[in-house]
Structures are given as C-alpha cells and as structure tokens.
C-alpha cells in the first residue's frame with residue numbers, strides 16, 4: 001500500500017471497497033439507516049443483487065452496524081461516505097484546488113475537536129469538516145472580546161446600580177447621616 005497516495009484514513013477505507021459496497025454504504029448514509037426489508041425492496045430492480053453479503057462485509061470493516069434489525073453507518077462509515085461525496089463535489093466545484101481534508105476526530109457528521117481553520121465540507125454547504133458553520137470560525141475571537149466587554153459592562157451596571165441605590169436610600173433617610 002502506497003501511503004503517500006492516500007489523503008486520510010477514510011480515503012484508505014474507501015479505496016478498499018468494491019463499487020457495490022461503496023454505493024450501498026452511501027445509500028445507507030443518505031437514508032440515515034434502514035431495515036433490511038426496506039433496503040431489499042428499494043434495491044429489488046437494481047443490479048446490486050443480494051445485499052446481505054455486502055452488509056456483512058461492511059459490518060466486518062466497521063463501517064456499518066446493525067442494531068435490532070436496523071442497519072446504519074458507524075462513525076467511520078459516515079466519514080467514508082462523506083469523504084466519497086467530498087471527492088465528487090471537489091472534482092465538480094474546484095477541480096484545480098486541493099480537496100479540503102478532515103482532521104483526526106472528524107467525520108463531517110458529528111461535532112469534532114475545537115477548530116479555528118475552516119475546511120469546507122462540500123457535501124454540507126457552509127459547514128466545516130468539524131461540523132461547525134463558517135460563521136462560527138470567523139467569530140471565535142470577536143466572541144471572546146464580546147463576552148469580556150459584556151461582562152465588564154454588566155459589572156459596571158451592577159456597581160452603578162448599587163451606588164445609585166445607596167444614594168437613594170441616603171436621600172430617603174437623611175436622618176441616618178445626622179444620627
């Protein structure tokens with residue numbers, strides 16, 4: 001296996017799948033999971049044939065899981081399906097630019113580790129591989145500044161409130177100052 005050829009772990013996993021398994025994984029990802037009977041009914045007139053061996057193989061690879069008859073992508077399976085779409089969209093939208101890559105801990109479907117560098121998830125327009133919107137990346141610093149200034153503004157208000165209340169009390173009860 002030529003490691004330099006691969007761009008990330010999902011790329012390696014995707015390259016090991018046959019075309020039928022790839023389509024099946026993508027379909028289950030897009031459906032957000034389904035039961036076997038529905039899947040078979042859906043694919044009855046397709047050329048995919050018996051889906052059970054394909055499901056078993058994808059499960060053995062850790063890309064699908066079956067719970068109580070419901071087949072769905074695992075975290076890694078979703079990552080591979082998203083990576084496949086990423087490659088398709090990159091070829092279509094930005095053929096001359098490098099493909100935005102996922103980082104470890106990211107599959108494009110669940111919130112990843114903290115991130116300040118937007119890497120377009122082309123399969124989810126406006127979102128990063130870390131599952132945050134583009135706006136959330138650009139707001140990282142201003143957000144901190146805002147919360148700090150809000151805090152000091154609030155503290156000032158609170159302080160002024162206490163002072164003015166004390167003043168009011170003193171105004172109402174001038175006898176206190178003469179006692």
Ligand SMILES: [Zn+2]
Nearest residue numbers: 115117128130
């Ligand atoms: Zn990000």
